[in-house]
Amino acid sequence: MDAATSLARSTPRWEVVHVQTHEDAAAGSPAGGVSGDTAVGLLEAVSTTKMMRFKDDIMVRLRLQQQQQQQDKEAAPGSDSGVVLRVDVRSASRVGKGDLGTNAARIKGFLGQLKEELQKHGIQILSS
Numbered sequence: 001m002d003a004a005t006s007l008a009r010s011t012p013r014w015e016v017v018h019v020q021t022h023e024d025a026a027a028g029s030p031a032g033g034v035s036g037d038t039a040v041g042l043l044e045a046v047s048t049t050k051m052m053r054f055k056d057d058i059m060v061r062l063r064l065q066q067q068q069q070q071q072d073k074e075a076a077p078g079s080d081s082g083v084v085l086r087v088d089v090r091s092a093s094r095v096g097k098g099d100l101g102t103n104a105a106r107i108k109g110f111l112g113q114l115k116e117e118l119q120k121h122g123i124q125i126l127s128s
Contacts, residue, residue, distance in 0.1 A: 016044070058090070091104075
């Protein structure tokens with residue numbers, strides 16, 4: 001969760017508005033309520049577009065998840081016991097009907113940077 005939070009805070013025009021860590025979530029149910037998943041954290045941020053100053057909402061959810069058998073065959077060498085970090089990211093514009101791919105590009109960039117950072121520490125991620 002620290003890597004995701006640090007990355008979000010260092011991203012230009014992003015303001016982190018809420019971070020919920022595993023310790024905060026321990027009193028409630030696992031994030032997402034999916035059987036077999038363990039909550040790691042939830043991050044909420046607001047991004048302001050450069051030209052028009054529109055606000056876009058961003059949510060990043062991290063969960064530990066058991067790998068499925070098919071994914072085990074593709075697992076990185078040296079990965080631990082079939083457990084991976086699942087990263088779900090949502091970015092949505094507050095106004096308008098279209099964003100010309102801005103939110104998709106934002107998610108792709110964030111996931112790429114997060115994956116790169118976590119791989120330095122030997123953590124394999126799945127993203128959706």
